[in-house]
Amino acid sequence: MAFLEIKNYRKNFGENEVLKGISFGLEKGQVLAVIGSSGGGKTTLLRCLNFLEIPDAGELYLNGEKLFDAAELGKKAVKDIRKKRLHFGLVFQSFNLFPQYTVFQNITLAQNLLDKENFKNQKKELRASLKECGPDERKEKKEEQKRVLQEIRSTQKARAEEKANSLLDRVGLTEKRNAYPYELSGGQQQRVAIARALALNPDILCFDEPTSALDPELTGEVLKVIKGLKSSDSTMIVVTHEMEFARNVADLVIFMADGVIEEMGTPAEVFDFPKSDKTRAFLQKSLEQTL
Amino acid sequence: MAFLEIKNYRKNFGENEVLKGISFGLEKGQVLAVIGSSGGGKTTLLRCLNFLEIPDAGELYLNGEKLFDAAELGKKAVKDIRKKRLHFGLVFQSFNLFPQYTVFQNITLAQNLLDKENFKNQKKELRASLKECGPDERKEKKEEQKRVLQEIRSTQKARAEEKANSLLDRVGLTEKRNAYPYELSGGQQQRVAIARALALNPDILCFDEPTSALDPELTGEVLKVIKGLKSSDSTMIVVTHEMEFARNVADLVIFMADGVIEEMGTPAEVFDFPKSDKTRAFLQKSLEQTL
Amino acid sequence: MFIEIIGELALGFLTTLELFALTLVFALPLGLLVAFCTMSRFYPLRMLFKLIVWVVRGTPLMLQLLIIFYGPGLLGLPAFSNRFLAAVIAFVINYACYFSEIYRGGIQSISKGQYEAGQVLGMTRSQIFMRVVLLQVIRRVLAPMSNEVMTLVKDTSLANTISVIEIIRVATTISSTYAVNIIFPILYAGVFYLAFIGILTLLFGWLEKKLNYFRV
């Protein structure tokens, strides 16, 4: 079984069947490019992976663990969703940065909230352990705990800061650390969005047409960053209209049309020897547009 | 003396001297392309020609007639301005169509208002002539005048309509006759703006970067229309960043920088054998951007 | 009895409606005039009208009613003999100031390009305003104007401060003449207001739809 295994994903919006049984597997460190014409269900697939939409049917295995099974979908499945989401990162077409936070704050916000949650739990546990001690012992132990907790918190903070700095470096925005999103170009904003998604160490990072809201000039810098991620062994799923990019970077290409996988294979297979007519027509058309 | 002769135009905005003595001549039927880097005063020059700004110094001769002389600028000069403006048409960078009118109404509105004004004057004259007649004669004459006036009005209307239709045909928008501006693409809107400016038969038609607000795909159709105008012997002044276009269409090219004409000549002279360093640097830079 | 009370309230509401209608009829154009004054290029005029608008918008209408009705008489000038007239004047001044701010916002939101396009086409200033700008302004101010008009409906009740017999005053008077509790006539009065507000909402909705044929 592959690192990520999707089995028979289905999703309807009312009458409209948008995903009609999608199955594929992706190995760790691989890059999957999803191409396809408008309305084919690419965005919906990514949203289902990130549980922004809940599939109507299908199963999802990650690293051998069953993460989602529509058949079992009860209260519990929905409850754990927040944790499960953390396995995936998503970079939106329209960036969706938080405008009131600086670049640095955008990157650290989520980690910070998680850290605080952990810290609170640890504190609670430690405090609970106090109950078993006698009154003399307790005071002493409390002092000690205080020291321990302070240390935990400062370690957390240092680690988050370090992480953020290294990410900023990676996307080439160290200088924009304290800028607000509105002060950045579209390409810079998208790079911050990538760093923000990476900050939680997702197992799989998803991109939904990360350059389609950008001027051609700014597209290059974002694609460069994504290429860089590949060389550092990130597992990625990229929905894109940039055929050149898909061909050069992807290990696996999926062509989606009308909610089904019309064609799947290596870039060479899909781009150079497409089996289905639909794929051929789509590739032809996108070639014409570029010229 | 050329058809249009500008002599020593100067314009200050407060401390900022934007036009520092601009002089040139343009023959009837010729196309003048104005190029130059941002802030060089190109827009200001066009606005001065259309009397949206009043130059601080300088003279303007059109067809041998002195239309404007800053030295004589008194109450009277300003008063006639509305009539003088009609010698020039201006197509704006941002189209500035009237959103509440259809394409047809946009094109005919100004002519319509002028027609009504003329009609009123004619009516007044005719009515005045009645005073000299006796009471018997008067009734008869009034009837006759009524018929005449009706005829005048309907001729006016027919002529305006015909004119508008031929213009619509010329810019290729006959089908969009009854559409509202918001229903049109940018390129279509710009073509309506051109038709609107042409409707008043200006002696000289000015364009201020007519394609800079358009997607590259839509740019072509607007440039094609302008080319078409050249072949019908319109006299035009086009401020543009499209060097290819300037080279192919213009009879005369002016390169403006910092409020002065840095270089003037045929396209071949300016583009292939620029004399000034500034021109060379500018052309070099714009060549790089295109690639 | 019920019928009687409703009848009296309806009569009171007629006054309310009259006040409403007269205020609109005069304040709508006057507001435009005030807007022009506050945008005038002539500094003293602009400042004067900005001050007036600020003072009128910064004090309660109730106070303005008292000042306008009792003020002249108390200062030895000829007094108002007609309190309804005084109410109309106070409302018109007050609402003209509010409307002027709305107009100003609408006019200033029209791009300079629209004026210039008109100028280049040889139109006169008044042609540009009437033929090009006005409808766009109307379109833009419709939403805030509709809010303000709804507020006016309810503000008319303030006229009873200077004893204009509008519907709420009728309701209170009914209660004191018959020594009955004030609450029922008041509740009925509320129904009158709601019905009228409902009609106005429909009307503005229709108008908005009418003007939606173009986009600014």
Add this chain to the structure above:
Amino acid sequence: MFIEIIGELALGFLTTLELFALTLVFALPLGLLVAFCTMSRFYPLRMLFKLIVWVVRGTPLMLQLLIIFYGPGLLGLPAFSNRFLAAVIAFVINYACYFSEIYRGGIQSISKGQYEAGQVLGMTRSQIFMRVVLLQVIRRVLAPMSNEVMTLVKDTSLANTISVIEIIRVATTISSTYAVNIIFPILYAGVFYLAFIGILTLLFGWLEKKLNYFRV
């Protein structure tokens, strides 16, 4: 005499300010709650609150004051012993409804993408609201909120309908008690309002500048 009058007016204005402050303190959060109810996915709740907001916004505050103060007693419920309290309640309900519409506009103007970005980053609903959305909403509602707050300052004068002795009531009583300078207490009252409105204008200007560090 002058000092005395100003003193009495100042005392009356204290009541005005109290009413103003209490209304804000309660109506600001309550308005948010009402906004959530009018946006609830639960149809009956949503409809109920939309109706309430419509009725409250469609009737004069004066009427609501009368109903809230005199209503319960008449219906056999324990009556209000404190008319100031009744005024506060009426104002809070009225303004919560007005505020709710402003909040609703602000919340609905925040793009879905902001929520989804939060979800994808593993935030809880409340974290998303508090850490991501709230400040953006505040930023967006600041201008309409400031208008509404200015209106509240002036609306406080309506409390004298149920005999809360606020500044205008004091002013009219003074002017009819003393025959001299009869109009002046009312004019002075206007100055109090203007001064307060001026302070609030500065305050909101400062707040707006503070929040201008980011763009939405």
Add this chain to the structure above:
Amino acid sequence: VTMSGCSKELIGFDIELAKAVADKLGVGVSFVEINWDTKEAELDNRSIDAAWNGFTYTKARDEGYFDEDRNQQIGGLDFTGMYMENKQVAVVKKENAEKFGTLEGLKSAKSMVAEAGSAGFTTIQDVFEKEPVPAKKQLDIFTEVSSGASDVGVIDAVMAGYYITSETGAYHESLSVVEIEGVEKEFYAVGCREKSNLPAVFNHVLAGLWADGTIRKIGEKYGLQDVLVNGFGEYDENYQFPTDGDYAAVLKAKKFVVGYTVFAPMAYKG
């Protein structure tokens, strides 16, 4: 004690009389300034226990009216015995005293104002057959007349006596009082809720205060000794205080609440 924003103390005949009654009953009293035209609602609402402010007794106010639709009695209040004589007088600007000096003159007035729902209001309707301008408070009538908003105001003689006739009155210089021919005498009493037992209790105490001269003493203080009347009957030493109803509520609250408007010399700040 009062809701008033004024720094000065609340005084007046009615105020002191109410305080004296409270003392005798061994309870407190608080005063609330109300809009006179909402006094019925205030009573119904229990936000006041007594409308005690030169309240003119009329049969209609006592009994209410008979609603034929519902076949029942509507409205109406219960009153204590009457304690003071009054009549309605007209007030006009001093310079108009000649013009409006007679009944005919008064009838020629363009507009007449009286407090909404007051005795003066009915007087204008009955005697002059005119539709009066309804003022919110009796005191507002001075503003109405001196500003010229109304030609003639109709108010209580008692009040006119304080503000106009008296040489220290605030309107002594600017306004004049004109007697209205044919207007009948009327009397003040304290108004309470319908079916309240407070009037009986008040009557008992007031009879005692009449007997021991307290009422006279208070009256003299405000120059009202000549218009006092005893409508309370003889003091009953064996009076049995009720143990239920409003009186029980008053005992429980240890106070009763009096509604007034500013109306010198009955209730004002001095």
